[in-house]
Each structure stands twice: as C-alpha cells, then as structure tokens.
Amino acid sequence: MATGRTHRPATRSRGIPEATVARLPLYLRALTALSERSVPTVSSEELAAAAGVNSAKLRKDFSYLGSYGTRGVGYDVEYLVYQISRELGLTQDWPVVIVGIGNLGAALANYGGFASRGFRVAALIDADPAMKGKPVAGMPVQHTDDLEKIISENGVHIGVIATPAGAAQQVSERLIAAGVTSILNFAPTVLSVPDGVDVRKVDLSIELQILAFHEQRKAGEEAAAVAGAAGDAVTPPSLRADTAAAAAAAAASRKGPDGDVPAVMPA
C-alpha cells in the first residue's frame, strides 16, 4: 500500500483512532460491493475477510462509530454504508484540483475512481504555457497563474500535487496560501507545511524499496537454508574502513537520469 502520515501526530479525531480511519475506506469498499449485490446483512467475520483484516479489529473499529450491529445477525449493509460514508465526509462533494498535468497527472485526471465517491476534479493546473487550454480527460488545462483564483472560486480544500519534485514545495505553498488544507503529494519530496494542513504522500520509489528489502531477505534466507553455513548472503557485520572505498565508488556511480530530487536543508 501507499505510505504514512505527515499530519498532527496525536490529535485524536473525536476519539476515532487514526488507524481506524485508514481502514474505514476499506470497509466501505467491501460494503459497497455487497450492497450492489443486494446482500442485506453481513457478519463481522465475513466483512473482515472481504476487507482483509481481523474480525476483532473490525468490530472494535465499528465500535468507535457506535453500536450499529445486531447480535446474532450482523450488520445491516445499507445502514453501515451510510454511516461510514457520513463519518468519512463522503456525503458531501469535495472539489479537488490536480497540479502538474504530465504523465501521472493526466492518468489521475482520467481516473474514473476519482469521481466515484464524492470527489470531483474541479480543475487541472499546469505551469507549461503550451498545455494551457489543452483538453485532458475532457477538461481544459489551466495555467498556474490562475491557481489562486481557481482555488477560491471553486472552494477547493483538497489539492493533488503531481509536479516534478523540485516544484512541489512551492506549489504546496501556493495551494495552502490560496485556501487548500489537505494535500495528496505524488512528488518524491518531504513537504513542510504549517499546522492544520494535512499531507499524505504516495511514493512509488519507497514502496518498491521496501519490497526490495524483503525480497533480499527472502533470497538470503533461501540461500542460507540451502547451503547449511554459507553465512555471507546477508552480509557480515564486520568490515568497515575497507568498504569505505567501495561506498564512495557506489555513491559516485549513483546518479541515474532520476526524478528523485530530495528535499535538503541549508547545510
């Protein structure tokens, strides 16, 4: 899955734990599927299986919303769909802007699932003058010059950043100054934002690197299992000054045609 959080760390949200909030969309999706199949009720066990979680966890999650189940029977599907939607704020319409209409931004604009649950793409914004007016997903791209106007006129509170990493911080500042208080960031940068602004990030590189870590471990374990005592696959924690040279060499060769421009501090 995508990654973590970057908001106010502990501010309990009316008692609903952050971990629970993150799972509600999962439950909602499973419930919607049941609803479409006209299933009237569902037990915590069944729903948990569909959402891929532990049934006790699901029941505890729901208990934060209230006592919406019936013992011996389960949960009313329609009713739960409504309650969770309301809790997540999906009963209202959320206008969203996408900034940076390149490969990814265009894919996002074309994404149907966007509009599916209360989210409406209010505008597509790009800094490239050549993009101005060009239709993407049946909507003309607008120039960044009008960013503030677009945000305020549409009452936008949620912004999606799909610009190169180098532009992300600046874009976020403009979005926030114009009234945006929630940002979904696809650029591989750490955004620094004022209190009260929520940032969530989606970072492909990080996800792949985490997978690579586990993949390497699997390979190491396997090798270790095959050859009884070939204790080297997982690398020995011994060398130090020796590897310094190799380290420098490795670092020197590391400068591919990347897009991963990290955020750095003064010095």
Place this chain on the structure above:
Amino acid sequence: MATGRTHRPATRSRGIPEATVARLPLYLRALTALSERSVPTVSSEELAAAAGVNSAKLRKDFSYLGSYGTRGVGYDVEYLVYQISRELGLTQDWPVVIVGIGNLGAALANYGGFASRGFRVAALIDADPAMKGKPVAGMPVQHTDDLEKIISENGVHIGVIATPAGAAQQVSERLIAAGVTSILNFAPTVLSVPDGVDVRKVDLSIELQILAFHEQRKAGEEAAAVAGAAGDAVTPPSLRADTAAAAAAAAASRKGPDGDVPAVMPA
C-alpha cells in the same frame, strides 16, 4: 503517503523493525541529495530535518543497522548511502514487470524514478491484443499470453499491477505462479496471496477519503468554534431507525461510473 502493509505481520526482519525499514528510503533520498552536493558528513539533527522525522527516531533507526556514526561529528554521508543501499538490497538490480498498460501503467512506464535506484523495467504486459508490440516508453508492450515466459526468462521477482480491479486477483495469481514474490498493487482490491508473498498497495481513493475525513473535522471544529453551540455539524449520535430510509436512498444513488470494484467473499 501511500497505504499500509499486507505481508507477514510480525516476522521481524533480522531485527530491523518494519517501521524502520519504511523510513530507510526516506533517509536514503535525503542522503543522496547531500552526496550530490558533496556534503561529507551530516548530523542526525540535520538529516532528520531533511527527512521530516524526529532525530531520536533517526538515530534509533540507524542503530539497528550498526554503529555507523561518529560522536561529536555525525554520519559520513557516502558511507551511510552505501550501508542503507546495501541493507535495502539496492546494490543489486531488480527487474520489474508492469502489468496493465493503461493510463496509469503507461505513466509508470514513463516514470524516470523507476530506474533510478536499482529497479529496471524488464517488460510491459497487457491483455489487450491491440496493444501488442505498441511501444510505450520506448519498449514494446507484450501480451499476457507470454507472462510466464517473460517472468522466468528475466528472473523477475517484483511485479506491478495496474490493471482494472476486476483483473487484479487473477493477474496476481499468474505472477505468483510464475515466480513473483513481491507485488505492488495499484488496483483498488484486496489481493489474497499465499504466505511468503509480499503485497503493498497504493490506493488513491483511500488516501483521498482519509483526507476528506480530516477535512470534514476541520470544518466541523471551525463551525463549532464560530457558532458557540451549533452542535449539529458533527452530527448527533441519536437517530437510528429514522436514518435507515435516508441510508437506503444514499446507497441507491451511489453507483457512479466507478472503477472501484471491491473484492467480495462467496456469500
């Protein structure tokens, strides 16, 4: 950020906590930037600021890798880059396949950051016969018929799924049967996979819904703050049978031209 995890829950990875593993790529990115600017050493405080984390957390994270710092000085940037890269398994080359070359899949294929750190797109695979041979990001799209052959011939262990949700489970099964043991899933579905296979998911809808939840709370708090006792914005936990009708209505109207097809259980 993107979302959670779906692998073996507690299997401690040679002592390195999962939370730490998830942050290593962040540190690596910040360190790489320093390296490119030829900064020789960095303190935990500085690096933590660049990565957007607490400095104590960073030091504890590094302590799991070993004692790589020098007291009174800080960490050697090049050396640390090498150590983290090695720990994450990025000193080797990871061939990756992308399955489902639509809007998103094409954007991913064109993404430079992919190749940046040890990941190489080995093949693009799609089920649409019309796509076969069509070049995307300078690489011909191959047909799913050859999926197994492509995986085994290239020694692929990591697969990216960017197909519609309905196809994701089946695609994952073919990938796994062919030898893939790590999957990055962009389709909004819960994949069920055998033990030993890691799945991470990136789910746009979930991220937006989490933002919407917090956004709604902000609006509620604001309203409550403005009007002293207009205690209704956050909804009263009273009604029940009354809202059942509204719930049904809301659910009935909820069936937009979505792509969010959830996974469902038998019955």
Place this chain on the structure above:
DNA sequence: ATGCCTTTGTGAACGCGTGCACAAAGATGG
C-alpha cells in the same frame, strides 16, 4: 414463554513504535 445458538461489543493483556533525556564517546583546541 423458554432455551438454544449465533454474533456482537469490549475488557484486558500484550507488543510495537515513539520520544525523552542522558551517559559515554570522540573530536578539537590549547
């Protein structure tokens, strides 16, 4: 009505992750 059977809701224990705060390590300057 009464009893059985299913399933919820939650108390309690546990484990992981986070952050504080500080002693020890080491560099640096005199």
Place this chain on the structure above:
DNA sequence: CCATCTTTGTGCACGCGTTCACAAAGGCAT
C-alpha cells in the same frame, strides 16, 4: 596530555494498536 564541547547510541517510560477471549444480547425455533 588534558579539558571542553558536540553528538551519538540507548535505557526507559508511555501511548497506540492489535488480538484474545468472553459475557451479554438478541433472534429463532419449539
């Protein structure tokens, strides 16, 4: 060689999240 100053590495406490396990609740059949 010693004193001082910086910064690491970590012991410790705390809080959140997860999971178990079970009593209470309610439907349903008899």
